[in-house]
Amino acid sequence: MVFLLLQYSIPILILSLLSFSKSSPPPIPSLISLNCTAPSQNVVVNSTTGYWSCSNQTIIMDWQVQFEAAFETLLLRLRADMAIKVLVVVNNQLMRFSTGEVQYGNRSSQVVYGLAECVHNVSHKDCEVCVEKSNDKLLKCCGGGNNYKDGGTVVVAGYCMVRYETYKFFSRVLSGGGLDASNGSSSSGAVNVLQGAAAMATELEELLEFLSSPSPPVKKAAVDIVRGLTGSEDGLQSLSSYARIALPSLSRLLSENKEVSEPAAEALVNLSQNSELATKMVEMGMIKTVMDLLYKPDSSITQLLVMLLVNLTQLDEGISSLLQTGDEQMKGLYLMKLVRSFCRASSESNDQFEHVGSILVNISKKEAGRKILLDPKRGLLKQIIRQFDSTSLLRKKGVSGTIRNCCFEAENQLQNLLLISEFLWPALLLPVASKKVYSEQDISKMPLELGSALKIEREPVDDPEIRVQTLESIYLIILQEAGRRAFWSVNGPRILQVGYEDEEDPKVMEAFERVGSLLVDGSGTEEPSTETSK
Known part of the structure; x- marks a missing residue:
């Protein structure tokens, strides 16, 4: 009989491209409603008039x-640019403005252009917030789903204006003012495709640079967009290049x-589904970073960090990093911390560490991990098994899954497995015992813990899946003669008979029949494979 070692992963978190965050309002009244029911109508804003x-x-x-990705990137760029703009003189008037353009297709004509402008007497902070709210208005009212319009404008009288179009509606060239009057030359065929790809690559690289922006709102907006991109295969592929x-x-x-x-943690969880990106994360020390953050008192992303570890420990390098195999003095310390947290958190209503179970399955697919878990001095497997009552x-x-993987060591470490038989046999037999109440005669041949559970x-x-895993664990144990004797001593065959x-x-x-045939045959000569599932 050939069994494969188990491993688990966290699937892609289902995310879509997200709009900009709604940061706390400035010390001025609300700028503009996000109600989209009356387009092109005047809107009263703080006793002034505006429109969209x-x-x-x-x-x-x-x-x-x-277009959606390009549109959001354009608005983000305008907003980030406005955060650092100073007042300039245009036609003898003081203005603060920014322009930008982003290509969204393969043809040079597929470009979305944008302009943001604030009046001269608005403070820097109020200007930034006004542009942010106007961007939100455009995203909500001129976009969304599969209904993106090819142009839109928001004007908040006395504050700012934001406009976008699919044609260049601004033309002045101002030195240092940010306006770009150059018109891209047309081309066709393969050249067009390459130009489009290069343009999109440049925009993505610029978007990623916003992740290090000194402006918190800009940084928040950038990470939201990146998180959204990781929710799609195309987005993951694009980000992997950077x-x-x-x-x-x-x-x-x-x-x-x-x-x-x-959102940064959610993005990393999604990116870590890609084995090449996960390898790069391990190489850059992501395991240590996560473990350090996981046990900070004020950590607010505990569950996401644990989920990231699940994906990173699908890799052999990730397992070695978590086990700290390169440091004899520290080896197993991270694992002991995770097991302790796994056991303590089981009684909490908001279980932040439940995914540690998947990490333990991944760790136990490697011999080094199984040896640490089975070490009687550490007592880790005993603690883990007690969580089966959850x-x-x-x-x-x-x-x-962890018990099953550890049972691959039954040939060499059966004694360590049987040292915790008080907890091991109930965890393996109760799931396959059916819900029947067993007779006194049957119970009398069982240890107290097992019999007490089966008489009610x-x-x-x-x-x-759990029932199959427990039966496969039993099979691996009773391949050994001492394991079969121990199984008979707890009246295991009778429990399997009733359960079957x-x-x-x-x-x-x-799975029942495989175990039964081994018990009847009594030889147990066939060895299980330790090949790792992919």
């Missing part, structure tokens, strides 16, 4: 996704406040 409008033309469906910028920048954001660290299915799966009604373990009678799942029944 959207084009009647919609970007064609084939380019909606590309891992040298994205990964260190996102890693640094993990130590900031929750508003920034949470009501959390994720915890139960983590415990059963109990909730069955409904998940067939009530079993309906074909895969679980097959």
